[in-house]
Amino acid sequence: MRTAYTSDQIRSAELALMARLPEGTLMDRAAAGLAAVCAQLLAGSCGRVYGSRVALLIGSGDNGGDALYAGARLARRGARVEAVLAGSRTHEGGLAALRQAGGRAHPYDAARAREVLAGADLVMDGLVGIGGSGALREPYATLAELTAETGGLVVAVDVPSGVDASSGRVEGPAVRAHLTVTFGAYKAGLLVDPGAARAGSVELVDIGLGPFLPDPEVAALTGDDVADLLPRPGAESDKYRRGVVGIAAGSDRYTGAAVLSVGGAVRAGAGLVRFASSAEPVRLVRARWPEAITTVLDPSLVLKSSLDEVGRVQAWVLGPGLGTGPEAHAVARAVLSTGVPVLVDADGLTLVAKDRTLLRRAAPTVLTPHAGELSRLLGVPRERIEAGRLEHVRRAAAELGATVLLKGSTTLVAEEDRPVRVNTTGTPWLATGGTGDVLSGIAGALLAAGLTGYDAASCAAYVHGLAARTAAGGGDAARGQAPIAALDVAQALPEALRTL
Numbered sequence: 001m002r003t004a005y006t007s008d009q010i011r012s013a014e015l016a017l018m019a020r021l022p023e024g025t026l027m028d029r030a031a032a033g034l035a036a037v038c039a040q041l042l043a044g045s046c047g048r049v050y051g052s053r054v055a056l057l058i059g060s061g062d063n064g065g066d067a068l069y070a071g072a073r074l075a076r077r078g079a080r081v082e083a084v085l086a087g088s089r090t091h092e093g094g095l096a097a098l099r100q101a102g103g104r105a106h107p108y109d110a111a112r113a114r115e116v117l118a119g120a121d122l123v124m125d126g127l128v129g130i131g132g133s134g135a136l137r138e139p140y141a142t143l144a145e146l147t148a149e150t151g152g153l154v155v156a157v158d159v160p161s162g163v164d165a166s167s168g169r170v171e172g173p174a175v176r177a178h179l180t181v182t183f184g185a186y187k188a189g190l191l192v193d194p195g196a197a198r199a200g201s202v203e204l205v206d207i208g209l210g211p212f213l214p215d216p217e218v219a220a221l222t223g224d225d226v227a228d229l230l231p232r233p234g235a236e237s238d239k240y241r242r243g244v245v246g247i248a249a250g251s252d253r254y255t256g257a258a259v260l261s262v263g264g265a266v267r268a269g270a271g272l273v274r275f276a277s278s279a280e281p282v283r284l285v286r287a288r289w290p291e292a293i294t295t296v297l298d299p300s301l302v303l304k305s306s307l308d309e310v311g312r313v314q315a316w317v318l319g320p321g322l323g324t325g326p327e328a329h330a331v332a333r334a335v336l337s338t339g340v341p342v343l344v345d346a347d348g349l350t351l352v353a354k355d356r357t358l359l360r361r362a363a364p365t366v367l368t369p370h371a372g373e374l375s376r377l378l379g380v381p382r383e384r385i386e387a388g389r390l391e392h393v394r395r396a397a398a399e400l401g402a403t404v405l406l407k408g409s410t411t412l413v414a415e416e417d418r419p420v421r422v423n424t425t426g427t428p429w430l431a432t433g434g435t436g437d438v439l440s441g442i443a444g445a446l447l448a449a450g451l452t453g454y455d456a457a458s459c460a461a462y463v464h465g466l467a468a469r470t471a472a473g474g475g476d477a478a479r480g481q482a483p484i485a486a487l488d489v490a491q492a493l494p495e496a497l498r499t500l
Contacts, residue, residue: 001225003216003419004186006166007130013184013212024093026207027062030183031069031094033205034157037181038074038122041153046121050078055120055152056098057113057143058105059127060087063157066183067126068094070157075101082106082120084113086127086139108139113146120152125175127161130187135172136162144173156180159187160198166217167390168195176200184209188218191422192390193410218390219419226462227500231269231449242271243448246313247441248297248331249320250281257321257346257437262289263490264441265317268463269497270448276310281321299327307334315341317444319348320437332358339363341447343456345440349373356400364453365402368440374406390420403453405443407436411461415454423458425465427481429472434486439464442493464489467496 005013018026039049046052056071058064068083068091075081081103083095095105106112117123125147127140136144144162147154154177159165162174168189180190180199184207189195191202221229233242245265250258258281265273266289273292275285282294295310318335322328324347332351336342341364344352349369352358353376359365367377371389375382378396385392386408393406397414406412411423443460451459471492472481 001222002186002191002220002424004188004191004218004220004422005213006188006217008166009214009217010130010165010185010187010209012214013209016212017208027065027069029207030066030205031073033183033207034066034124034181035070035073037179037203037205038070038124038155039077041155041179042074042079042122045153049074052079052121053119053152054079054081055116055123055150056081056083057123057125057127057147058083058085058087058090059140059161060089061129061131062091063129064126065091065094067124067157068098071103071124072097072101075103082116084108084116084143086143110139110142113143117146117150117152120150122153122155123147123150124155124157125161125177126157127175129158130165132161133164136174141173144175147175153178156199158182159190160195163189163195163198165189167388168192169388170194170198174198179203181205183207185213188390191218191220191410191424192412193408194387196410216419218422220422220424221458221462223462223500226459229451229455229459230497230500231446231451237271239271242269243315243445243450244272244274244313245270245315245317245444245448246274246276246307246310246335247317247444248276248335249317249322249437250277250285251321251323251328252278252280253323254321255281255284256434259284259288260434260437260486260490261317261320261441261444262292263487264438264493265445266291266441267490267493268442268445268460270445274310274313276307297331299330307338313340313448314450315343315444315447317343317345317440319344319351320346320440322347324350324354329355336361336365341366341453343368343440343444343447345436349377353377359400359402364447366405366443366447366453366457367396367400367402368405368407368436368443368457370407370436374404393420403457405457405461407439411465413454413457413461418454421454421458423461423465425462425469427465427468427472429481429484430465430468430489432484432486435464435468435489438486438490441490463493463496463500466499467492470496470499
C-alpha cells in the first residue's frame with residue numbers, strides 16, 4: 001500500500017530523525033537521490049549527463065538547498081548547470097557547492113531566466129517546498145509559468161511549486177512537472193487532483209523517515225492489496241455464498257443505466273443478481289443479461305415500502321437511471337429501510353440530497369457521487385469541491401455517516417476515522433456516459449460478497465479503472481489507448497480481474 005502524509009506530519013518526522021543524525025545528513029541524502037534520478041533522466045533523453053544543460057530554479061527554502069546540492073553533483077559529472085536565484089535568500093552551503101563544482105548562479109532577472117530555461121535539457125524546480133500554501137508570489141509565479149515554455153524535462157523537488165503538499169490544492173500558477181522526486185514519504189497532495197495532475201510521475205527517495213511517520217492521512221491500494229481483498233470462490237461455494245446483489249435501477253426514460261449496472265455486477269463476479277424496475281428496463285436487462293433474475297415492481301407494493309417480491313439479497317445498488325419522482329422516492333425508501341448494505345448512486349443521490357432522512361439507517365451505506373452530486377449533498381458549490389476534493393470527501397463521510405466514493409480525475413474513498421484512499425488506475429477515456437453505472441454494479445457485487453463499504457468501494461474503483469485501461473488498449477493511462485464505451489468496461493472486467 002502506498003501511504004501519504006500531510007506537510008505537518010512530514011516535518012515532525014524529519015525533526016525526530018534529524019535529532020539523531022549529524023547536521024546536513026538529510027539534505028545530503030535528498031540531494032543524492034534527486035541527482036541520481038535526474039542523471040538517469042538525462043541519460044535517457046540526451047544519451048549522457050556530460051554536456052547536458054541543467055537549469056535550477058532556486059527559492060529561499062530547504063528544497064532550494066536540495067536542488068543546489070543536486071546540481072553540484074550533476075556539474076561534477078560534466079553537466080552545464082545554471083541556477084536562477086529567485087528567493088530573498090539562498091542556501092549558502094548549497095550555493096557554494098554548486099560554484100565549487102563549476103556551476104553558475106544568477107540573481108533573478110526575467111529575461112535571463114527565460115534564456116536559461118529555453119536552452120535547458122532539464123529544469124529542476126526548487127522554488128517552494130512542502131511548507132508552501134496559497135498562490136505563488138512573484139517572481140515564483142512567473143517562473144512557474146515559464147517552465148511550461150521550456151522544451152526540457154521539468155523535475156519538481158519534493159512537490160511542484162504552487163501545489164499544496166497536504167491537500168493538492170492549486171491556487172494560481174503552478175509548475176507542471178514531468179516527474180516529481182519526493183523525499184521520505186509521499187505527500188497527500190501528490191496523489192490528489194489538481195495537485196496530482198501537476199506532479200507527473202512521482203519517484204520516492206528514501207531518506208530514513210519510515211520509523212518516525214504517524215498513521216497516514218491518505219493511502220493508495222496496489223494491485224497486490226486489491227488481489228488480497230477480492231473474494232474468491234472455494235470448493236464449497238454456491239451462488240448464494242458468493243453474494244446476491246439486488247439492483248433497483250432504470251426507468252422507462254433511462255433504460256441504459258439498468259443494463260450497465262447489472263452488467264457491472266454480473267461481470268464482477270456476483271453469485272446472483274436480482275434486478276427490480278419497471279417493465280421496459282426489465283425487458284432490456286432480460287435480453288442482455290439472462291443471468292439476472294428480474295422483477296417488474298408493483299408500484300402499490302413499493303409505496304408500502306415492500307420489496308418482498310424481489311427476494312432476499314445481501315446488498316443493494318440503488319439509483320442509476322431510477323428517476324427522481326414519487327415512485328422513485330418510494331423505491332429509495334424501501335431499499336434504504338432494509339438491514340443490508342446499500343450503495344447509492346446517480347438519481348439515488350438526488351433523492352437522498354432532497355430527503356436526508358433516507359440515510360438514517362444502521363446498515364452500511366456507500367455513496368458514489370461526482371463533484372456535482374456532492375455539491376447538492378453538502379450544499380457547497382461544485383468548483384469548491386473540485387478545488388478541495390480531499391477536504392470535501394472527508395467532510396461528506398463525517399456529515400452523512402457513510403462511506404463516500406468521490407468520482408473524478410482522481411477517485412477518492414473516505415470513511416470517518418480512516419485514511420482517504422486514492423485510486424491510481426483509470427484513464428481519461430472513462431469520462432463517458434454510463435461508466436459510473438458499471439462502477440456501481442461492481443461495488444454492489446463486492447458488498448454482497450461480504451466486503452466492507454470502505455474495501456468494496458476502494459476495490460471497485462481500482463478494478464473499474466483497470467478494466468477501462470484493458471478495454472482502451474492497456475498500457476499507460478495517457479498513451480496508446482482508444483475511446484471506449486461503458487459496456488466495453490463491463491466486458492473487460494474478467495480480463496482485468498485475471499491480471500490481479
